[in-house]
Amino acid sequence: MVFLAAGCAGRSATRNGSEASGGGGQSSIGDTWSGGGGPLPSAGRTSDVDADFGGGSGGSDDPEPGPASDGGATSDDVPRCVPGQTIACACATGLQGTQSCADDGRYGSCVCQEGTLAWFRSKLVGKWGGTRTTPWDDPMAGPVSVMLEFRADGTWLGSCDSDNCLIFDNGSLETSLNRYHLTSSNEDRVAFGRLSVTWTRAYSTEGDLREIRFEANETELFFEFWATWSGEYGPISFALHSSSP
Secondary structure (H helix, E strand, C coil): CCCCCCCCCCCCCCECCCCCCCCCCCCCCCCEECCCCCECCCCCCCCHHHHHHHCCCCCCCCCCCCCCCCCCCCHHHCCCCCCCCEEEEECCCCCEEEEEECCCCCECCCECCCCCHHHHHHHHCEEEEEEEECCCCCCCCCCEEEEEEECCCCEEEEEECCCCCCCCCCCCCCCCCCEEEEEEECCCCCEEEEEEEEEECCEEEEEEEEEEEEECCCCEEEEEEEECCCCCEEEEEEEEEECCC
16 A cells, blocks of 8 residues: 655655756746646636635636625615605714705704703793792692793793792792793703892892703703802702693
């Protein structure tokens, strides 16, 4: 029995009647092995590995490379929508924005207003009902039930469930001099502002609106009022829910 070992270190293989042309026991790249193999791949021809990764044989019959693909997207692939329709979209801040469908049937860019000052101003407008608490409340009496309306013109109206109740513990209840305005908001979705309470027909003072925030899909409103015209007096805290239709 004869064992043949081809390619082992230190052992030469028999060639088909040709000597190494490169000298020093090295074979030329065109030599044929006597073990029944074909010619070695010639320089410039794609190897099997290259062909496998390239998806072709590498020969002259390969198809010419075409233009770079754009993923198959065409104008017909653009999502169509009903003009005027609005959907939710994600903002870079993690908050939710809106996209509106334009007249050409395509959605516009995502408008990220949630948590902005304009967003707070629009969400605050409406009627709210709930409770008001202060540090000096009688613990046996419990919180006071209140109603508040923030109007789009910057005025507010309010009422309590008890006689002679001052909703912000100062000023009168219903007058056009009772005004409010929001001044800032931050990335935590908290807003701040100012609110005036009226003492007489011609005299009102402003305090701070602090920690204004919405919860439960903007149906719940929380904020604090501080009387700041002579030091800091507060907080008068509100926990309200939307009563607007």
